[in-house]
């Protein structure tokens with residue numbers, strides 16, 4: 584099959600109506616709006632109710648992406664749901680989404696690469712389209728992280744939010760589309776951000792639940808430094824591979840983990856802050872959903888025009904990281 588580039592044909596986003604503000608958190612743990620704002624840039628984050636779950640937001644975001652891409656769900660050959668907070672262990676959330684959408688001819692699965700999940704999925708979808716394995720692919724990042732957040736741990740509960748973003752990919756026209764992608768991991772740092780219990784290593788029991796072993800544990804300081812270095816390096820790599828420089832980029836969407844991480848990556852890359860997108864103030868860190876939610880917001884706000892170079896970068900638990908350069 585011909586080596587056709589893949590392009591993003593449509594995007595969508597969805598999140599719970601429920602909002603958890605810094606003022607709410609002040610009543611839950613010993614913290615302050617001032618500390619959270621100055622250390623992270625976050626003011627509020629969406630939080631799912633007890634009756635809301637991951638695939639609900641994924642399906643809503645996917646429907647928007649499919650409609651904007653003007654395709655029929657039956658034409659999707661691939662559905663990837665990047666998530667570390669699936670509806671359940673079995674079946675995959677990807678299959679549940681596929682059924683809801685009526686994408687009955689698609690291979691569907693979940694992809695666990697934490698905050699880099701969307702960029703991992705984008706990379707796989709790009710490869711499948713380029714090699715002619717499929718014509719259209721749906722890549723979703725969807726999380727209800729609040730189920731795994733310990734709301735007595737002030738170092739993590741202030742950071743994470745719930746939501747989903749989705750993108751439909753298909754064959755690109757002309758010289759547009761995904762120019763380069765890179766994905767990486769280093770499992771030696773697994774315990775920088777992890778949930779020790781709830782799987783086969785420490786099975787979920789009343790005792791492990793009571794001990795909160797299913798909650799995320801994080802070494803924020805270490806991750807901070809790795810996130811800055813990794814996102815800057817992978818961005819440089821995808822730019823070099825496609826023969827571009829940071830000054831050619833019209834829009835840079837880094838994973839929204841912390842405003843100070845975003846600022847440090849932008850300064851390391853030497854890109855102007857005016858091209859760097861941030862929505863951390865009102866979403867917090869939504870893990871795999873962060874980049875596609877931000878991308879959909881940028882499209883809605885008219886921040887991307889045809890021919891623009893769009894740079895995406897992410898870093899997350901695992902640890903994992905990735906980058907992509909797209910000619911819009």
Ligand code: COA
Pocket residue numbers: 613614615618619622623698737738741776801802803804806807810840841868898899900
């Ligand atoms: N409110 C008030 N004080 C807090 C607090 C909170 N919510 N959370 C932590 N602190 C305190 C700490 O207990 C510590 O107090 P101490 O000095 O008395 O021990 C102090 O603030 C500094 O903590 P530290 O962890 O060094 O703060 P930091 O500047 O590194 O900020 C993070 C913490 C979590 C915001 C920051 O490290 C971060 O964003 N890391 C990356 C996290 C991330 O991106 N994770 C996901 C991977 S994508």
